[in-house]
Amino acid sequence: MQKNRKVFQGNFFEDFHLGQVIRHGTHRTVTDGDASVYLSLTGARHALHSSATLSALLGYPSKPFDDLLIFNIAFGKTVPDISLNAVANLGYADIRFVSPVFSGDTLHCESVILGLRENTNKKTGVVYVRSTCYNQHDCTVLSWIRWVMVHKKKETSHSTENYVPLFDSFVGTDQLIPTANIPSRDILDEWCENTCSTTVWDNFSVGDTIVHPSGMTIEEADHMQATRLYQNNARPHFDEELMKDTKFGKRLVYGGHVISICRALSYDGLENVISILAINSGTHVNPTTAGDTLYARTEVLDKWKIPSRSDVGALRLRLLGYKNSPTSSNNMSNQKIINRDVKSELVLDLDYTVLMPKKQN
């Protein structure tokens, strides 16, 4: 009478339908412990998430979590239903950070299928999905769009639904929700003492480039621990037996960890970034695997005032992550690295918008 029970192994392309709503499992209470583990895995130094004294001055009831820690946890919730059978994560768009998250909050996520497009090879299709993360009060914490190439169950099946949604290329200033306040010049001074930098919104110009000097080598234990912290169970990150015969030859680093590492590296030169308001778009250009050393460079794409706010402004930034190619002055001039063809070394191209203090006037 032995019976093999069927285990849910994620949805295939045929399982998705336009307008379908999926409620994701594994609700998660986040704690200070998660912030500590995140810190030890990324080395993040952004001031708002490091000092409770400072976050209180900016009007928060307690120290808010790093936006990318919350993004990665929320993303992890969607993996079992959306991307367990993914060939590749093709891109992100319209990621909006709406409410801060504090220790003790419980997060849950929901997704809606926005678009479906079968590939001509009949083996795969692209799924466009908007996911939203809520806290225990059902307030939206963040929402994001991604599109993923997913395996079909059968070549012979075909989808009657074919719809490719269009997205804005960036989140407009009217959609940005800055939750930090810098109520006085004294508090701006205190902020700047924390960051040891007086380079604020006013000092940046469109076209500015920042070559971040540090590099970070990725270990298998590091990226797997990060990905498990996010309760993301996508197998290519964890199973060497599964991966050793693929074209990658080894486990892949979860893209969200690459974003977190590049963002931590970007601290030097962008010390006064308060928080992330939005991610406009993003691509993992090449895979990252253990042993790679990551470097980062930022370009200032745009510079916006925020409606009715004189204390803070927004910068639209392009964060480029490279592997095994130091951007610091150790091996080559900064100019060289910026100009030469580094396409094969590019692992991340992220267009995002940050909040930064502004000299009030």
Next chain:
Amino acid sequence: MQKNRKVFQGNFFEDFHLGQVIRHGTHRTVTDGDASVYLSLTGARHALHSSATLSALLGYPSKPFDDLLIFNIAFGKTVPDISLNAVANLGYADIRFVSPVFSGDTLHCESVILGLRENTNKKTGVVYVRSTCYNQHDCTVLSWIRWVMVHKKKETSHSTENYVPLFDSFVGTDQLIPTANIPSRDILDEWCENTCSTTVWDNFSVGDTIVHPSGMTIEEADHMQATRLYQNNARPHFDEELMKDTKFGKRLVYGGHVISICRALSYDGLENVISILAINSGTHVNPTTAGDTLYARTEVLDKWKIPSRSDVGALRLRLLGYKNSPTSSNNMSNQKIINRDVKSELVLDLDYTVLMPKKQN
């Protein structure tokens, strides 16, 4: 006048006596931070330990710790006195999870020697011990029996005490203490939304087999961090110099970490397990070392109603852990892996009892 002070290096076979009570050191206050580190090292997704909102619905004052995190911490306390000079951990029996543990609780442990048997080689003996873990209110948290092969100090010494205790092959339903309550159908629904599975106690049959699809490759940093988190100081897990000339050739993964990993892998297909009630018996069939990839399979051994409870039931499960031998459909059919000789790949054979929601009727 230089003097080498003697350092306590654990008990040898001759140091143990029948009925001897040993109070273990290093009392430990457990915190949310420990839960976060455990999560990052195992990827555990069981709902009760992930969401404080959900654990409140089931009647807990706050989010209880994962049973195996607590077991491993408690076990760690006993190592300096019981198994620092162990050749091998031979087996476990009668592990009972009695009270939930919450952030801020302080744990301490005590052991009593139940049995002693000298081996015919005169070099080692087997020690049978029951250990009990208490919280700061001296309430029992869990208790367990294990037997360990321990070195003798001298071949010429011999024990006059020889007693091998008998243990029940499993913990009976009258001894199980389910601390979770599912007071209504609404709360069952909320639970199932958290796990994305409606497969509850009623749906399982004795003889069912579940092949868990995921695999987890173990790194040295991962298992050492876990074992240090448990303050377990057994040297074979940490000292490469010590281990490189042994038959293993390298550090050994602590067996409790193997259990934690296999249990985390077993989430897929057993999403609605609430908590562990008991471990009936367990053996580490083969050693695990860094670089091994673990896979897991579960067999339903028995299915019990719990006296006077209609909301929850118990399942007796056999959790089998394999190394370097994918159980998923990637490389071979599930049936094949179940039937073929995998003895050399088997690392864990654990007989345990879990609590699961039951459709009330």
Next chain:
Amino acid sequence: MQKNRKVFQGNFFEDFHLGQVIRHGTHRTVTDGDASVYLSLTGARHALHSSATLSALLGYPSKPFDDLLIFNIAFGKTVPDISLNAVANLGYADIRFVSPVFSGDTLHCESVILGLRENTNKKTGVVYVRSTCYNQHDCTVLSWIRWVMVHKKKETSHSTENYVPLFDSFVGTDQLIPTANIPSRDILDEWCENTCSTTVWDNFSVGDTIVHPSGMTIEEADHMQATRLYQNNARPHFDEELMKDTKFGKRLVYGGHVISICRALSYDGLENVISILAINSGTHVNPTTAGDTLYARTEVLDKWKIPSRSDVGALRLRLLGYKNSPTSSNNMSNQKIINRDVKSELVLDLDYTVLMPKKQN
């Protein structure tokens, strides 16, 4: 109009001046999560930091952090300004642990330049600096002196300031601030039950040597996670590309992690150490890199009563850390290892003072 923004890459020798005060950035709120990560990276077992029940008995409002965790976090704050362009950390002196730190405290640091000495090679100079760490109430938590060899910007520049300060060889008993109290014999007994050792201050003699039996192999992920936890951004610990062409050939383990590991290893034989009162001096004799296995030995240098205290006393200890050379009885007699030339294997030589319970009489 593209412009490369200049990124602050730390001070060079010419940037320092005698009496200069530097306020360091990245204020940090420390939490229980940090303690858990520290535990998982070091395996620390000292009783005061492990049990909140016990720390309450000794008069603390809650469980104080491990002194070395706080030292390493405080040290990390000074790296961007003091030692980002360091050739080597030459030594420590006069480290005083003044106030305990509790979960939720926010730390910030300040340094003053005590001395400057240009090297004859014209390429580097030595900077002597006293750094102080404060909590959110501006109470001093700890202070320390270190001297660092730092690169000059140009060979042609030269400093007119040349001053080498003199330091006391140890922190005197009148400067030690024991924050623990053992108010009664009952509490001493409870303490000793926690440590499973009755060997207290009274039992040690000057000249005693303790060979700690355990060893710990260091992984890249372990030391990088520790160093990131401390928000220490010194590049040689993280960037394999940068380091592979240096004489070390690979990333270097941060010296503070070496101290933490050796101190954790020193638990066996020094179980009753309550806390660290001072570090008198310290040197990293040889570099440590991933793959090294560390062992530790302690010599009792001195034994002091503490003015007006009968419940506790101070021991001045020399902690020696070795790599790849077991000090346990596995491979060689303890005596052998103590006498033979182990200079090339010595990684740490630390002279420090600890607090230990004393039999009241």
